[in-house]
Amino acid sequence: MSRFGVLVVGPAGCGKSTFCAALISHIANTKRSCLYVNLDPAATDFEYEPAVDIKDLITLEDAMEEMGLGPNGGLMACFEFVQATPRPGLPVASTDSSPPFRFLMENLDWLDHSLDDVGEDTLVIFDCPGQIELYTHVPILPNLAKHLTGHLQFSLAASYLLESTFVIDKSKFFAGTLSAMSAMIMLEIPHINIMSKMDLVKGQFSKRELKRFLDPDPGIILSDVHKETNPKFHKLNECVVGLIDDFSMVQFLQLESQNEDSVQGILSYIDDCVGWSEVQEPQIKDEPDMDYEEPIED
Numbered sequence: 206m207s208r209f210g211v212l213v214v215g216p217a218g219c220g221k222s223t224f225c226a227a228l229i230s231h232i233a234n235t236k237r238s239c240l241y242v243n244l245d246p247a248a249t250d251f252e253y254e255p256a257v258d259i260k261d262l263i264t265l266e267d268a269m270e271e272m273g274l275g276p277n278g279g280l281m282a283c284f285e286f287v288q289a290t291p292r293p294g295l296p297v298a299s300t301d302s303s304p305p306f307r308f309l310m311e312n313l314d315w316l317d318h319s320l321d322d323v324g325e326d327t328l329v330i331f332d333c334p335g336q337i338e339l340y341t342h343v344p345i346l347p348n349l350a351k352h353l354t355g356h357l358q359f360s361l362a363a364s365y366l367l368e369s370t371f372v373i374d375k376s377k378f379f380a381g382t383l384s385a386m387s388a389m390i391m392l393e394i395p396h397i398n399i400m401s402k403m404d405l406v407k408g409q410f411s412k413r414e415l416k417r418f419l420d421p422d423p424g425i426i427l428s429d430v431h432k433e434t435n436p437k438f439h440k441l442n443e444c445v446v447g448l449i450d451d452f453s454m455v456q457f458l459q460l461e462s463q464n465e466d467s468v469q470g471i472l473s474y475i476d477d478c479v480g481w482s483e484v485q486e487p488q489i490k491d492e493p494d495m496d497y498e499e500p501i502e503d
């Protein structure tokens with residue numbers, strides 16, 4: 206049996222949880238089924254209560270308090286045990302051998318059990334933390350993706366959100382695209398780039414101008430970036446642009462989370478990436494087609 210899922214990833218505050226809520230609401234309106242999984246141990250306010258929540262295993266406060274870590278190290282530690290290094294003058298972290306919480310990657314049977322009943326008619330939406338190290342630098346979410354696609358037989362896609370205001374600056378655009386590319390290479394699953402919060406820039410730019418960012422010619426953007434940077438970095442700019450161009454990574458779908466047509470458009474791409482329709486269509490065909498009319502023969 207196939208299972209279908211989408212990892213919603215991207216930098217902090219880019220609109221991941223809002224997009225998840227918009228997807229859930231749209232899926233409910235279209236009488237489809239989905240399951241919301243929160244993988245952010247720091248998340249508190251939800252528009253839709255998650256069916257599966259990492260906070261049932263561990264919270265950010267647990268990791269910070271018990272292991273003597275700051276918020277960023279603590280968030281990484283929620284996924285995998287890290288040995289905290291005591292620093293002079295700071296309180297020593299607890300060495301309790303059985304802490305009152307469990308690390309996700311060492312307790313994947315909890316996730317397996319939580320997703321046991323998911324059928325092929327349900328899209329599982331994984332709302333991920335905004336700490337991009339988890340999928341661009343260290344293999345924590347890539348290992349989780351491997352577990353989902355391997356052990357749990359998920360057909361899984363990643364939707365990588367970048368905020369429109371962030372991307373509109375060309376240097377930031379390259380930095381954002383490189384981080385999206387790094388996630389794509391690390392996760393090794395079908396990947397969709399999404400420019401989120403498009404409503405924030407639509408009034409400021411014409412459709413033609415926006416297209417330059419959504420489906421840009423890296424060569425044209427390169428000449429603009431050259432104007433803004435010290436000539437000694439031009440060669441580096443060219444290499445970065447060449448790399449992005451080679452991976453055909455510079456295309457973004459537009460997202461306005463409050464606009465249902467926009468959410469539907471992105472969901473169609475996700476469906477295509479995970480092969481949703483291929484599995485659902487035979488079921489639809491099995492139902493009696495009331496509107497079907499026999500062709501009239503002469």
Ligand SMILES: Nc1nc2c(ncn2[C@@H]2O[C@H](COP(=O)(O)OP(=O)(O)OP(=O)(O)O)[C@@H](O)[C@H]2O)c(=O)[nH]1
Nearest residue numbers: 216217218219220221222223334335402461462463
């Ligand atoms: N204008 C506008 N604001 C949005 C949109 N999507 C999200 N936001 C706002 O952006 C802020 C952050 O949104 P979240 O959905 O919490 O972002 P996130 O990526 O889940 O954040 P972290 O989980 O902290 O990384 C909130 O104030 C949202 O209301 C959008 O499409 N348009």
Ligand SMILES: [Mg+2]
Nearest residue numbers: 221222245248
């Ligand atoms: Mg969030």
